[in-house]
Amino acid sequence: xxxxxxxxxxxxxxxxxxxxxxxxxxxxxxxxxxxxxxxxxxxxxxxxxxxxxxxxxxxxxxxxxxxxxxxxxxxxxxxxxxxxxxxxxxxxxxxxxxxxxxxxxxxxxxxxxxxxxxxxxxxxxxxxxxxxxxxxxxxxxxxxxxxxxxxxxxxxxxxxxxxxxxxxxxxxxxxxxxxxxxxxxxxxxxxxxxxxxxxxxxxxxxxxxxxxxxxxxxxxxxxxxxxxxxxxxxxxxxxxxxxxxxxxxxxxxxxxxxxxxxxxxxxxxxxxxxxxxxxxxxxxxxxxxxxxxxxxxxxxxxxxxxxxxxxxxxxxxxxxxxxxxxxxxxxxxxxxxxxxxxxxx
Amino acid sequence: xxxxxxxxxxxxxxxxxxxxxxxxxxxxxxxxxxxxxxxxxxxxxxxxxxxxxxxxxxxxxxxxxxxxxxxxxxxxxxxxxxxxxxxxxxxxxxxxxxxxxxxxxxxxxxxxxxxxxxxxxxxxxxxxxxxxxxxxxxxxxxxxxxxxxxxxxxxxxxxxxxxxxxxxxxxxxxxxxxxxxxxxxxxxxxxxxxxxxxxxxxxxxxxxxxxxxxxxxxxxxxxxxxxxxxxxxxxxxxxxxxxxxxxxxxxxxxxxxxxxxxxxxxxxxxxxxxxxxxxxxxxxxxxxxxxxxxxxxxxxxxxxxxxxxxxxxxxxxxxxxxxxxxxxxxxxxxxxxxxxxxxxx
Numbered sequence: 056x057x058x059x060x061x062x063x064x065x066x067x068x069x070x071x072x073x074x075x076x077x078x079x080x081x082x083x084x085x086x087x088x089x090x091x092x093x094x095x096x097x098x099x100x101x102x103x104x105x106x107x108x109x110x111x112x113x114x115x116x117x118x119x120x121x122x123x124x125x126x127x128x129x130x131x132x133x134x135x136x137x138x139x140x141x142x143x144x145x146x147x148x149x150x151x152x153x154x155x156x157x158x159x160x161x162x163x164x165x166x167x168x169x170x171x172x173x174x175x176x177x178x179x180x181x182x183x184x185x186x187x188x189x190x191x192x193x194x195x196x197x198x199x200x201x202x203x204x205x206x207x208x209x210x211x212x213x214x215x216x217x218x219x220x221x222x223x224x225x226x227x228x229x230x231x232x233x234x235x236x237x238x239x240x241x242x243x244x245x246x247x248x249x250x251x252x253x254x255x256x257x258x259x260x261x262x263x264x265x266x267x268x269x270x271x272x273x274x275x276x277x278x279x280x281x282x283x284x285x286x287x288x289x290x291x292x293x294x295x296x297x298x299x300x301x302x303x304x305x306x307x308x309x310x311x312x313x314x315x316x317x318x319x320x321x322x323x324x325x326x327x328x329x330x331x332x333x334x335x336x337x338x339x340x341x342x343x344x345x346x347x348x349x350x351x352x353x354x355x356x357x358x359x360x361x362x363x364x365x366x367x368x369x370x371x372x373x374x375x376x377x378x379x380x381x382x383x384x385x386x387x388x389x390x391x392x393x394x395x396x397x398x399x400x
Numbered sequence: 401x402x403x404x405x406x407x408x409x410x411x412x413x414x415x416x417x418x419x420x421x422x423x424x425x426x427x428x429x430x431x432x433x434x435x436x437x438x439x440x441x442x443x444x445x446x447x448x449x450x451x452x453x454x455x456x457x458x459x460x461x462x463x464x465x466x467x468x469x470x471x472x473x474x475x476x477x478x479x480x481x482x483x484x485x486x487x488x489x490x491x492x493x494x495x496x497x498x499x500x501x502x503x504x505x506x507x508x509x510x511x512x513x514x515x516x517x518x519x520x521x522x523x524x525x526x527x528x529x530x531x532x533x534x535x536x537x538x539x540x541x542x543x544x545x546x547x548x549x550x551x552x553x554x555x556x557x558x559x560x561x562x563x564x565x566x567x568x569x570x571x572x573x574x575x576x577x578x579x580x581x582x583x584x585x586x587x588x589x590x591x592x593x594x595x596x597x598x599x600x601x602x603x604x605x606x607x608x609x610x611x612x613x614x615x616x617x618x619x620x621x622x623x624x625x626x627x628x629x630x631x632x633x634x635x636x637x638x639x640x641x642x643x644x645x646x647x648x649x650x651x652x653x654x655x656x657x658x659x660x661x662x663x664x665x666x667x668x669x670x671x672x673x674x675x676x677x678x679x680x681x682x683x684x685x686x687x688x689x690x691x692x693x694x695x696x697x698x699x700x701x702x703x704x705x706x707x708x709x710x711x712x713x714x715x716x717x718x719x720x721x722x723x724x725x726x727x728x729x730x731x732x733x734x735x736x737x738x739x740x741x742x743x744x745x
Binding site for chain 2: 060061062063064065066067068069070071072073074139151152153154208210211212215216217218219227229231235236237240241244245248256257259260263283284285286287335336337358360362363364365366367368369370372373374375376377378379380382
């Protein structure tokens with residue numbers, strides 16, 4: 056069974072998950088450096104028709120009358136085959152003087168974003184992306200009812216350089232029994248700012264980026280996309296709602312529609328500027344109990360993975376970014392937000 | 401000119417260094433994903449005989465009578481050709497309400513660890529590694545006299561997956577005008593522990609690892625090498641002196657000799673266990689003003705880079721480690737610490 060361990064110096068949590076070593080994908084990529092997608096093609100467990108291999112569905116977007124665990128879905132959520140954490144685990148906390156451990160309690164779900172193996176966020180269109188956001192939201196709403204869970208992370212890895220082990224478009228939702236250090240640090244910073252100013256730091260950043268324009272990528276009445284001031288990597292882009300909201304799963308369908316439009320627009324800009332790069336997309340949202348926080352604001356971070364993480368930046372050390380965010384934003388702003396399908400003609 | 405920017409939410413510092421984009425190596429690796437070592441071979445600027453290409457030497461280990469900037473050296477320190485930070489820059493702090501910037505003041509030096517292109521830490525032997533440690537120490541001692549500098553990071557990247565852009569064995573010393581967030585977090589944790597216990601948390605960890613043995617890799621009277629309890633990646637190994645010392649550059653020659661022996665031993669174990677993996681080695685040492693801290697303890701972190709950093713772990717997020725540190729340590733402990741040169745026969 057996996058377990059969560061806390062570093063006695065920094066408080067950083069790590070999941071020790073020996074079970075994942077048996078998963079062929081992890082083994083191939085992490086221990087032998089094999090290519091992503093090695094088990095893809097007609098073997099892909101996420102393709103339509105392979106529902107029994109992907110596993111029983113927890114949630115799916117299906118036409119009326121369509122049966123569970125059969126073809127016909129547009130988005131499908133299943134348990135990760137080799138989960139880092141499980142709801143069946145117990146919290147079983149144990150600590151020695153220095154070493155604190157939590158049982159591997161949590162959830163590790165996979166959102167299969169399309170029945171089509173070669174779909175991507177730059178070709179899927181806003182309506183299809185909206186169904187992915189809907190699945191994230193519905194799963195979070197459900198998991199929040201488990202009082203043992205404290206926080207959520209949603210990650211979408213695309214391309215080998217991001218750590219993705221399957222090409223079929225998918226994202227992962229991880230629910231945790233504690234608040235990971237990087238979210239804790241952001242919460243602490245946001246609270247300090249709120250105490251000093253009575254403002255949400257994210258709202259103030261959005262207002263300032265819209266006003267100065269230099270780092271804006273695109274926007275509409277409900278959403279903004281911009282290159283953050285202290286971008287860690289070239290073409291890093293954040294998307295957030297203009298209206299203050301701490302938790303992603305408090306968003307309405309119409310808000311999700313606006314976010315999906317922005318995401319679709321940004322991913323097409325990224326794709327035409329960088330030619331289908333590997334990327335990581337992270338959803339940061341308020342932990343359990345902070346859903347109505349006036350200080351924190353949910354947002355999406357898109358991080359193109361144009362090269363390996365330099366050792367200097369490992370573990371959030373020192374990032375050296377060779378492209379100023381103002382230049383990244385200008386390039387993305389000027390990019391035609393075409394669907395890449397059009398470009399392929 | 402480069403500049404340091406502070407993220408207004410987390411306080412994380414990022415170096416925005418557009419100048420580095422002109423460096424052929426950065427361009428090749430970060431924007432086009434080209435292989436490391438593309439400019440190696442007889443073009444390698446770090447090889448003996450190419451001293452004028454590598455640049456004027458700041459420090460070198462040379463036999464008596466040998467001339468500066470000519471062959472004959474065993475270790476040679478030069479300025480990075482495309483530095484992220486420069487001592488010639490001014491601190492030039494500027495801030496708006498949200499966005500804090502520091503001028504790109506600092507130092508970015510390259511330690512060329514051997515005149516031989518194909519040398520490695522598993523073949524060099526302890527005496528040669530000791531000269532590298534000597535160079536790190538001497539440069540820190542010199543740079544500490546610049547009162548504008550606040551902290552140091554030494555990083556050695558080996559192999560493409562670590563972000564290394566040259567195969568010739570080298571490390572980098574970065575001196576910073578502020579304390580980066582990850583060092584600050586470790587200092588804060590160590591201070592909290594010290595206040596509660598009057599002990600150094602690193603000393604207590606070393607004592608406990610020696611006593612329980614499960615995570616030990618190797619040790620002697622002066623040094624310990626072990627897999628840390630909350631290891632982030634498979635085969636992560638830390639090396640530290642048993643005697644409490646906050647700053648690396650306070651070590652004597654004889655202490656450096658013991659550390660070099662331990663490093664040589666561990667690198668040979670890692671190399672026979674994992675077959676010449678890419679790795680990142682980081683030296684964490686007390687910032688300026690904390691050289692005699694009773695709470696902090698310098699140490700080395702060896703992080704094999706067996707795959708890309710998964711998006712979940714990006715920026716120090718959530719690491720999922722499929723190999724328990726107890727298993728990593730056992731494998732390294734049982735590995736014969738032979739020089740890989742011997743194995744090649």
